[in-house]
Amino acid sequence: MTTTTSTSPWNSRLRELAKQCLFSEALTLYRQMLRFGHPPNAFTFPFALKSCAALSLPLTGSLLHSHVVKTGCEPDPFVQTSLVSMYCKCRSTDDARKVFDENPHSRKLTVCYNALISGHASNSKFRDAVSLFRRMREEGVEVNSVTMLGLIPGCVAPVHLSLGMCLHGSSVKCGFDVDLSVRNCLLTMYVKCGSIDNARKMFNAMPEKGLITWNAMISGYAQNGLATHVLNLYREMEYCGVCPDPVTLVGVLSSCTHLGAHGVGREVERRIESSGFGSNPYLKNALINMYARCGNLVKAHAIFDVMPEKSLVSWTAIIGGYGMHGHGEIALELFEEMIATGIRPDKAMFVTVLSACSHAGLTDEGLECFAAMEKNYRLQPGPEHYSCMVDLLGRAGRLKEAKELIDSMQVKPDGGVWGALLGACKIHKNVELAEIAFEHVIELEPTNSGYYVLMSNIYSDANNLEGVLKVRVMMKERQLKKEPGCSYVECKGRVHVFLAGDRSHCQTEDIYSILEELENLAREPGASNENEGERNKEQVIGVGVHSEKLAIAFGLLNTEPGTEIVVIKNLRVCGDCHLFIKSISKIVDRQFVVRDATRFHHFRNGICSCKDYW
DNA sequence: ATAGGGTTAG
Structure with a gap:
């Protein structure tokens, strides 16, 4: 490889741009280089190829490959590895494989094997990745911790768990697990394989935890629906003085969404602002979802409105919010608006829209959407649709x-x-x-x-x-037991989980006396139908929280979904929770939702006792 | 002077 002196300053500039992740600028510079007659060399290609990989430009990538051949840089191991990596990142593992197989040099290189293994693992070709790993060891090529970091993320489903555990074993045996990244990677592997207990064991066993360790565990709980675990871990993280980043907060917000923990969600929003993460699109979508699911559609819509770039996920979040609260017409209007802006709906969007129709009783509109899904968008309906x-x-x-x-x-x-x-x-x-x-x-x-x-x-x-x-x-x-249904009420940043037949809450007495008072109120003239017998007696069937207020709804125990139920009157109840009765409710999908205010949680049997969760 | 890796929203 000859180094043309005139090329050298160009290479330095190229390196600078790539280092700063200014990949399109880097490629522009590369083109200028050619135009001004400076031939690229072995120090040029790695940066140019890396830019193609980052931008996922397979066509530019293969053009560069031809330049590599033309300039005789092909035997250079750095260039070879860059080519392999570029093809993998552009999703064409076959081309990567071709480069690898055609160059006997690269087959002795750890880095090149690493690039190829990680490329296969991340393109859902885990089996190929594993056989490459085997071959690497057979051929006596040195395996290092980066090899493990490329291979382990290929374990993405419970079927991969045993293999993942083997990889854990060999990482420990070879001492790769002293590397924090490898541990983080293994932790994530356990999460993805559905073995959340092993993930937590791994987490607990780590003496040094990085931000990514906390994030991996928090997201892991969030993805597995263990929302209260997420909030607990988030508090613990704060207690340990670890500063959350947007990834952490996305996980926390998604759990607030699950729990209807509006107050914690607002606390997270303040944190987002004070940390300067306000423009992060992931966080904005998570916020829209949280507010929408917690019933604060006004706030959700306000955030949505000022988003400069509304992605399909943003639209799905806001449409889903209206849909689940029974505002099917608005959901459909927004859906039309989205189509008009040129965004193509996907399968998940259709699940959202169809369920919005079914919640609002928009039968014909739903049928139309279902037909349009295949006809206009060529999306095959799945069982979820x-x-x-x-x-x-x-x-x-x-x-x-x-x-x-x-x-x-x-x-x-x-x-x-x-x-x-x-x-x-x-x-x-x-x-x-x-x-x-x-x-x-x-x-x-x-x-x-x-x-x-x-x-x-x-x-x-x-x-x-x-x-x-x-x-x-x-x-x-079949030895089946009905899992006890639970409800949660969030008050002042704490989430209280309610279970039937359990009086462990420190305010149990107060809560019972309030509920009794409310029940009596429900039987007041005009509010109940006492003469219609036991089955028709009105009881507390739902409770929800918005801001500092608690809403309690009454209804008939045998009320069918779809029927309007009414919250009787505004009553201020003393006590630590500042209880209020608020607004009118409507039964939506066997859940009771207070219009414009809150996420509603139902109490099947009227009175439930309450368990302090935190 | 140059190459391979871990966490994120519906």
Whole structure:
């Protein structure tokens, strides 16, 4: 390789740009270099190729490859490795493999093997990555911790767990696990393989934790729906004096969304502002979601409105927010608006839109969207879309059509699809069809106790005691227990989890006396139907929180979803929680939502005791 | 002078 003196300053400039991640500028500089007659050399290509890789430009990349060949730089190991890496990052592992195989030099290089292994692992070719790793060891090429860092992230599903554990073992044996990155990587592997306990063990065993360690654990809990664990760990992190970054806060916000923890969410928002992360698009989307799901649609929409770049995820978040609170028309309007701005919806968006239609009873609109999905966007509906459609038709009482839709499905219906039909049969009291749906659903999800309970309630509504008994016996035989339903109420930054039959909350006495007071209120004239017998007695069926106020809703225990329920009157209740009754509620999808205010949590049996979670 | 790696939203 000859170094042209005139090329040298160009190379330095190129290196500077690549170092600062100004990749398109780097490529512009490369083009200028050619135009001014400075031939690229072995010190030029790694930076130019890296820029192609970062921008994922496969065509420019192969053009550069031809320049590499033309200038005779191909044998250079640095250039070879850069080529392999570039092709991998541009998703063409085959081309990377070709470069690798055609150059016997690179086959002796650890770095080149590392690039190829990581490239295969990150392009869902884990098996190939593993066989390359084996070959590397057979050929006596030195394995190092970077090799592990490329290979381990290929374990992305529970089927990879045992292999991942082997990799953990060999990392320890070779001493690679002293590297913090390798430990972080292993921790993430356990999370992705669904082994959250092992992830936590790993976390606890780490004497030195970096920000990424905390983030990996927090996101891990968040992805597995363990929202209260996320909030606990976040507090612990703050206690340890570790400063959160946007990745941390995205995980925390997604858990606030799950819990309806509006107050913690607002605290996180203040933190975002004070840390200068205000323009991070991930955080903005997470905030929109959090506010929308917590019922603060005004705030969610305000954030959405001022976003300079609204991505598909942003639109899905705001549309989903309106949809889940029963504002189907607004959801559809926004959907139209999004289409008009030229954003193409994806499958997840259609799930959101279809469920918005079904929550709001927009049956025809839902049917239209479903048809448009395949016709206009060439998106094959999956079982998740069919469950929305079955729900939509079922709620509208069109059970026959719902059943026909299932029979016409190209993909195999899953438990959710039959479960939606079963739910619709409950609403419309169709025992015969319910039995068919039940048979299918328990074949697909034999351990989901919710469906047994639903079927038992259908029999019970039809006064079919034999049926009730039959289902109860089935549950007993299969040793199924109904997981206790819980509700959460957030107050002053703390989340309280409520379980039935448990009086461990430090304010249990106060809470009971307040509930009793509220129950009495519910029986006041105009608010209840005392004469209609025990089944129709109004009880507390929901509670929700917004700002400092607590909303409590009353309804009939046998109220069917879709019926309006009314919160009786404003009552100020003394006590630490500053209880209020607020607003009008509407039952949406078996959840009770206070309009314009809050996420609602239901109390199935009127009074629940309460467990202090924190 | 140059190459390979770990955490993020619906």
